[in-house]
Amino acid sequence: MDYNVKTGILLNTNFNTREFNDLMYESAKPHMIEEIKSVIEADPTLPQYIDGNLTFRFQPDYKILLKYRFICNDENEMEAESFSKSCVEDIRRELEEKGYCIERINCTAKEMDMKWLDELEDMVFPKDQSL
Numbered sequence: 317m318d319y320n321v322k323t324g325i326l327l328n329t330n331f332n333t334r335e336f337n338d339l340m341y342e343s344a345k346p347h348m349i350e351e352i353k354s355v356i357e358a359d360p361t362l363p364q365y366i367d368g369n370l371t372f373r374f375q376p377d378y379k380i381l382l383k384y385r386f387i388c389n390d391e392n393e394m395e396a397e398s399f400s401k402s403c404v405e406d407i408r409r410e411l412e413e414k415g416y417c418i419e420r421i422n423c424t425a426k427e428m429d430m431k432w433l434d435e436l437e438d439m440v441f442p443k444d445q446s447l
Contacts, residue, residue, distance in 0.1 A: 318428040319396035320367075321386040325404055326420040327352070327411065331378040345374060348416075352382065355410045362403045379419070386423070396425040 329348060331341055349372050356362055356370070365386050373381040386403070390396040400423040408418055 319425045320428050321400040321425040323386045323400050324422040325382045327380040328417040329378050351414050359407050393425040397423040
């Protein structure tokens with residue numbers, strides 16, 4: 317079965333408010349996004365399964381909520397969620413080396429709606445009523 321796994325990762329930026337001010341944090345946001353993207357893109361597995369764009373939401377407590385859709389083919393929803401989480405765990409060390417600590421990973425899988433494929437097959441391969 318094909319699954320659409322909504323994946324959310326809460327990252328702590330470890331931004332040091334004692335040494336830096338909020339203005340510096342604002343100017344660092346694009347750099348943070350690029351660093352995180354570069355870790356994901358360098359992974360041999362994760363980018364193949366991400367469908368669409370990565371969404372970055374900066375939280376007021378200097379954390380980042382990263383969201384994306386993970387598309388995979390698996391036996392059931394639990395296995396699809398586990399696979400998505402495993403792919404995130406594979407990049408944990410690289411993120412931490414850049415200063416981003418994963419605090420939480422949330423994966424919610426739903427079976428993809430494949431009705432469009434059935435309709436396409438019916439158009440291409442009409443059912444012969446005479447059989």
